[in-house]
Amino acid sequence: MKIKKGRIIIYRPYKIKQIKFNELSSRRITEWLLYLANRTQLAQNLGIGRNTLYRYLDKIKKGTSSIEELFTLQQLQTLIKLENADWHKYLTQKADLAAKKAAKADAKADLDHQEAQLTKTLQQYGWGEITDNLEFVQLMDLQQGSTEQKQRARVIFKRWPAAKQKKYDKYQKQVQNHE
Template structure:
């Protein structure tokens, strides 16, 4: 005599059920879910509406294979998130390291007097601008106004030195 097996409903722990439900309602890519589960978009939205209203649970609406697919999709999203998070942390660490190196380099250059050389280069470029057309003179005035007072004093001193040598 033929006796088909009767499958009982799937049961999750409350925490797992809540996480899967929250992921499905808020974070899941709906087009990917419909494609992977093989259901229509309207069907998915009807299911989501029932889950939101808590009239049905995920176990009641989806088959065993569909629930497994949902779990795989959620895990793939989680792995993708962890990878992005690790990449972001690595980028932040690299940027912090570069910022530290730049500060060290600037300190060392100023210690050996190289900071003055870069300032002198900027000053020479500004003098060239001031000797150019009206538009370049306007640009030179704007640059000079942006500089702090100490740098403007250095520029005046540099300008006097250059004029004395000519």
């Protein structure tokens, strides 16, 4: 603003009121700035040194100054942009995580279906019994070996479900009757 007094022109700067945020917005930006923001990125984007940034953060933590008092209007706009970018990044990561969980659940359901089909096919052709019989033969060989092998056989036998243990007992009786 120019004011003329005789031949001398006096310039008076415009006075701009300090920017004010509402309480909720101020609290959110402050919490983000203090706890979640990347300090290096802040210093680079705000155009201030790291020491200055840490001094500002210390003043904000102590409550002696507010964000509005410490940062310029352009810096506040930059802070808001950075906070919004972090929020959008969080939302996309959350959506990606939900999509991955859904895909994983679909894949598990598909694998369960494939396993059921495979088991059904193997049972039709008698392959399920053949693989069990191979395990039974290996266990019988271990039981006839040294004490260490016998101990290993006991551990393997205890890991099997009760139905498989009963099958093994039947198989063992059949083998002893044929010898």
